[in-house]
Amino acid sequence: MNGRKWTLRRRVTTMCVLIGVLLAALATIGVVQAAQNRTHLDTLLNKSGPLRTGSEALLGTLLDQETGVRGYAVSGDPVDLVPYQRGVEQERDLLTQMDGLLTDEPDIRRRVGQIREQAEQWRAVVAVPVIDTVNTSGTGAAQALFDEQSRVRFDVLRAEVQQLQEEILALRNEIAGDARQTGNTLVVLLVTAAAVVLIAAGALILWINRLVINPVTVLAGQVRLIAAGDYQRDIERVGPPELARLAEDVDGMRRRIAADLAEVREARTRIEWINSQLQKQAEELVRSNRDLEQFAYVASHDLQEPLRKVASFCQLLQRRYAGQLDERADQYIAFAVDGAQRMQRLINDLLAFSRIGRLTTGFTDVDLDEVMTQVAGQTEAARQYASGEVTWSDLPVVHGEEPLLTNLLVNLVSNSIKFRRPDVPARVHLSARRTGDEWEITCQDNGIGIEPEFADKIFVIFQRLHSKDAYPGTGIGLAIGKKIVEYHGGRIWVDPEVTEGTAIRFTLPVVADEPAADEPGGSDAADTGDDEPAQRPDGVKETVA
The missing domain is CATH 3.30.565.10 (Histidine kinase-like ATPase, C-terminal domain)
Incomplete structure (x- = not known):
């Protein structure tokens, strides 16, 4: 399909999908690197650190044992044997702890096992015999047991511990290097993702400017000309299909407005003539209503005086000549009095009705x-x-x-x-x-x-x-x-x-x-x-x- 016929939605969707796939790939790699980095940091914090501390403490406990045995051989005082006993317990705890941390490091774990065996051998060959000799033969015989061979045996044990420390340090440096490498990889991935986002944003801005803003600006200028009264101007179709259809719709609206405007102008002429006639009729109606209201008020008001005379004289006739004429004459006079009184009430009510609001x-x-x-x-x-x-x-x-x-x-x-x-x-x-x-x-x-x-x-x-x-x-x-x-x-x-x-x-x-x-x-x-x-x-x- 021709690229020019691609809709704006399709173009934006394709671009967003491509950018999304690229960012998703970078995110996946980043997640893997972050997991590895977290593993390395966890090893540094929870394995190599405790192992280094444990190896140093292990060397200290062995020295405490050797010092305690020598002191007991010299003095024979059981108090001097306390460091030895405490060192044996600490050694066992440290070796057990280190052994649990080295499940993934068989070489170092094997070194720990050798240290455990040599320490047991040193105690069995040197420490325990010295202690037993002090208890049975005295300090002099016990001191004689600390010969060159016992010293060499302890030096070998101490060298094993120092070798363990070097292996643990090498492990720590290796893990730190891996952590540093994964961290650098994460930084590179973040910089790459940021660059992708910035490049995509720049491309999107340029794209929107070319495909949307410029065509909309052109369309808006044409619409403003039409709004100013140039209804005969055709709308130019520019931009992607959506804007082209919008331009067609606006042009159709322009044509309908032009047609309606012609009808409106024609109708306005007729309406203005009709309004002038209605205005004249309204003015005439207002004047007529005002005259009618004034007529009703004046007519009812002017009727009061002659009606009062009619009523008064009818009542006078009724009072003065009642019974002097025949019965029918009395009835006629009563009808006249009643009619005059009713007429007075009607006029008074009509006056009251006309006065409301006036x-x-x-x-x-x-x-x-x-x-x-x-x-x-x-x-x-x-x-x-x-x-x-x-x-x-x-x-x-x-x-x-x-x-x-x-x-x-x-x-x-x-x-x-x-x-x-x-x-x-x-x-x-x-x-x-x-x-x-x-x-x-x-x-x-x-x-x-x-x-x-x-x-x-x-x-x-x-x-x-x-x-x-x-x-x-x-x-x-x-x-x-x-x-x-x-x-x-x-x-x-x-x-x-x-x-x-x-x-x-x-x-x-x-x-x-x-x-x-x-x-x-x-x-x-x-x-x-x-x-x-x-x-x-x-x-x-x-x-x-």
Whole structure:
């Protein structure tokens, strides 16, 4: 295969394999040499050293034996014989130790055996007879035994020991030479391995520079020209197959970008025209919404005065001429009074709905426990009429407009009391729990409940699920509540999982600097007058009508 078609991975892999094989061979030789060097050093430390020390000690013990025997032959004192006896024991121990170290050296071991035999012969021929003669015939006869022959016999023994020392020294020098040679071989191997690594690193750097860095630099320069806007420039294919394929991919991307760019330019012209039309429509919509809001406010506000006159005169007619006309006339006047009053309530609710978010007092920290105290006071009459009970617990401090939040809770509590079950006292409970960065507040009652299919309709303005004769009102309360909650950055919904009564939940953001672990405690309950609220045994504070 042509070398130019070799991939970069194949080239790098081949080079790494060759270098690895060479380094592995050097490492194998190094391991063998290191093992031999370790063996030589172990022999030097654990064999030749103890052998040299033992041979010197052996010569000393023989001299001690000879000196002890001579001293005993002169004095006859047993104390002078102690060095001899101790030397015999040390000699045996040293010979046994040296014999164990010479299992791989038969010549030196044979020399040790000869020394053992000659020492035994010297003791049998010289030492033991001298000692026995001292014990039987006295020192004079014993001294006569130390003749020239006994001296020559000991000199021969001493020469054998010196010869042993020379052989041990020769062994030590041989092992040291071998250790030095293996050490030098290891150094040569390390230098060779370092040279191989350096040469390979240099070759790899030059190779990468020629096969990777230079082609990538050329490719990067072409890409920069394309990035600068020259989308019609063809990408030159350089370097190994991988980079050539990369250049082809980049060139394909360039062609697609050029085609897409042409489409984008064409689409941009259309989008700019559409955006200009949308901008005009958005400005017109904002102006229309502002005019509509202003119209609703002005229209409802301007209707107040003529409507008050209509209501006032209708009520005046009802009071002054009641019973003077026929029964049908009284009924017509009552219809007119009721319609005028309902129209006033609708206009007032519409004004309140339009003011939310427009007339603002500014956001402050609002304690919902204190707000519930006001709510309990405002709903006192309705609660007394319905024998109702309002309780709350764990209400937090939130950031918002206190009048709006008060209006929200009044609407929720009033609805819960109004839509109660017949002959069942109304029970309303408010609670809160923290979910992430929001407080989820729940208003739950034991009333008639809401069917799931109507759960979203109750928040539509003027939407009613019941006739005004069954449950009075304009149908705007929950719509106002929804607008207040959304104005504060929350959401409101009916919990469909509650089967008994109704549970309306809404969220409000947590105060920014409030710790996540903080939970609000129970608040002081709302007061129905100047009396203190009752507290139930479970710790939930409540207001009872």
